[in-house]
Amino acid sequence: MKKSVLLLMMLGCMGIISCESPKSENKSTEWNNIFNGENLEGWKVVGGAAPFEVKDSEIIGYAKANTPNTFLITEKEYTDYILELDLKIENLSSNSGIMVRGQFDxxxxxxxxxxxxxxxxxxxSARAWSGGLYDEARRGWLYPLDLNPKAKSAFKMGEWNSYRIEAIGKEIKTWINGQEVAYVVDDMDSRGFIGLQVHSIGNPEDEGNKTYFKNVRVQTENLTPTPFQGDxxxxxxxxxxxxDFEKEKGWKLLFNGLNSEGWKGAYKETFPEKGWHIKDGILMVEKADGGESSNFGDIVTVEKYSAFDLAFDFKMTEGANSGxxxxxxxxEGNKGSAIGLEYQILDDERHPDAKMGIxxxxxxxSLYDLIKANKQPRFVKGPGEWNKGRVVVYPDNKVEHYLNGVKVxxxxxGSQEYRDLVAISKYKIWENFGEAPEGHILLQDHGDEVHFKNIKIKKLN
Structure with a gap:
């Protein structure tokens, strides 16, 4: 051994040079183990009758028939924190979850x-939405994993999975086994308990199936948010x-909430003087006679787009039609609404257009008059409620529609399948319909009151 190396080793052991690993150098990271590994001191069971026990430094929850979702929750409430724990599921029936800033009535x-x-x-399950954010017994899914399909493979069935959850300010971010999963900004709850769930079961034969938790720890001081690296x-x-993360990734607001900057009337040089209103951060077209672009007119973006990710919130009134x-x-020089591929906005229950087409x-x-949206009723918000729409157009011309986070x-x-659909649609009279290399984004006036907000776009390369 060289003398220089031996000298360094001796100095380290004398305390002159630190021998600590990089991981242990972060003195500000102070973790509190909120499960002591021996019993359930500091926790209580609420909501249902599924039993929990501690064995081999693990919390084990047992599925129980004829009882609602059961939660083991902390007696203490928390505000901002970073939570880490390990979770294991052995049976497909054992859906589970972790309550963050949970509430109990x-x-x-x-x-x-x-x-x-x-x-x-x-x-x-095969759906694989582990790490997504569900608003239990309230608004439903806020972050289904259709929004981050790469993360669907992070959770490992029958194995221990390491969860990391950061709830800091209005932001909640999740990781599973080091994989970035969900990113939600929401201010409904700023304080609450931490909870471990044993889900209700539909089949009595699944009674007794186990869900495991261990290494439950929380950090509440000196919090430094971990930035997501992926898109x-x-x-x-x-x-x-x-x-700031969205801005760094190239997102821009298409509607600033204050005025009509960036928008104009279709076939016009200026924004419509009447019919379209901006108030309290909401863009609204007022109700008229139900005609298609025959009252106040559609509005379009001043800028044109080719490949993009477009997200928007919309709220329908009863029986409304828009797009x-x-x-x-x-x-095209046509009368009525300007021509383009359309993400349909419609009250399916009350507007006759829902029963027309094919x-x-x-x-x-839906892709209006071409492809039906494959959606479940549970992911649809009715008249008077805000829905989240999204259209993604990739550089290779693949297109996706989303409704409330679910791809539909x-x-x-330009594919043959697409052209075959156009050939039997109302658009067959326009050559190369929907295949332009770029175009405007349009909000439709169909004579019904519809509201928009949170319109944002990102160009894709």
Missing amino acids: PTKRDGQGLVFGYQIEADP VFVVNTGLNELT VKYFVTLS EGNRTLA VEYVR
Whole structure:
């Protein structure tokens, strides 16, 4: 051994040079083990009757028939924190989750109590939405993993999975086994308990199946948010705002919430003088006679777009019809609404257009008159409620429609399958319909009152 190396080793052992690993150098990271490994001191069971026990330094929850979702929750409440734990599921029936800033109302369900609020999913099914954010017993899914499909493979069935959850300010971010999963900005709850879920079961034969938890620890001081490195979609429930992360990734607001900057009337040089209103951060077209672009007119972006990720919130009134169109060229010279590919906005239950077209291809979130949206009723918000729409056009012409975070339409512009659909649609009279290299984004005036907010776009290369 060289003398210089030996000298360094001796100095280190004398304390003159530190021998600590890089991981242990971060003195500001102070973790508190909120599960002591021996018993459930500091925790209590609410919501259901599924039992929990401690064995070999693990919390084990047992599925129980004929009882609602059961939660083991901390007696202490927390505000901002970083939570880490390990979770294991051995049976496909054992859906689970982790409550973050959880809430409990003991008066609900005839005095049995109701747990509600942010829950980070543990989903062993083929759907694979583990790490997504579900608003338990309240708004439903805020971050389904259709928004981050790369993260669907992070969770390992039958193995220990390391969860990291950061709830700092309005931001909640999740990781599973080091994989970035969900990013939500929401301010509904700023404080609450931490909870571990044993989900209700539909089949009595699944009773007794186990869900395991261990190494539950939390950090509440000297918090430093961990920045996401990947290009992860952010669900932001604020009003016309972007996070620094979104700005860094190229997102821009198409509607600033204050005025009509960036928009004009279709076939016009200026924004419509009447019919379209901006108030309290909301862009609204007022109700008229139900005619298609025959009252106040559509509005379009001043700029044109080719490949992009477009997200927008919309709220329908009862029986309303509208749409968000893309690749609008304004070159057809037609009467009525400008021509373009359309993300349909429609009250499916009350507007007759839902029963027209072919096999439902004019219903909400469909590619209007071409492809029906494959959606479940549980992911649809009715009149008077805000829905989240999204259209992604990739550089290779693959296109996706989303409704409230769930992908409902997928196709390829210019493909033979696409052209075959156009050939039997109302668009067959326009040559190369929907295949322009670029176009405007359009919000439709169809004579019904519809509201928009949080319109944001990112160009894709």
